[in-house]
Amino acid sequence: RVEFLLPHSLSLDKAGILNKAKVADNGKRIRKSWTSSWTVLQGGILTFYKDPKNQSAGSLKQAAGQFTPEYTVELKGANIGWATKDKSSKKNVLELKTRRGSEYLIQYDTESVIGDWYKMITESINFQLDT
Numbered sequence: 001r002v003e004f005l006l007p008h009s010l011s012l013d014k015a016g017i018l019n020k021a022k023v024a025d026n027g028k029r030i031r032k033s034w035t036s037s038w039t040v041l042q043g044g045i046l047t048f049y050k051d052p053k054n055q056s057a058g059s060l061k062q063a064a065g066q067f068t069p070e071y072t073v074e075l076k077g078a079n080i081g082w083a084t085k086d087k088s089s090k091k092n093v094l095e096l097k098t099r100r101g102s103e104y105l106i107q108y109d110t111e112s113v114i115g116d117w118y119k120m121i122t123e124s125i126n127f128q129l130d131t
């Protein structure tokens, strides 16, 4: 299998659409605002891309916005778990806390989808611990 020949940093672990809200930055609470994002897990980094719908009008700008990261999350030393009910009224919400004190809520209605993300992010966090 090809992935064993590639350095881990070059392998794409997972990508897809998720709903996310950043709730803390550098240990400081910030106002929760849910948006959906094209999300990529790769080489110990979770990247949430800007929602092209939130870009100003113009197809070129929107096309460019599709590839502009909104948040880049370093998973080394991070923690992930299911969020408690007081964190959100939505179902299937994960809470991701970074070593630097940023916090994100990550959500998707389909349980199998969010469950796969949970598994992959956990594996990536664990892998980063060994490197």
Ligand code: I3S
Pocket: 031, 032, 033, 034, 087, 088, 089, 090
């Ligand atoms: O934890 P909160 O404050 O109840 O979160 C809700 C708010 O972020 C709300 O935005 P406004 O403060 O602009 O009304 C969102 O629309 C809600 O989705 C948030 O609650 P949920 O339970 O959906 O995470």
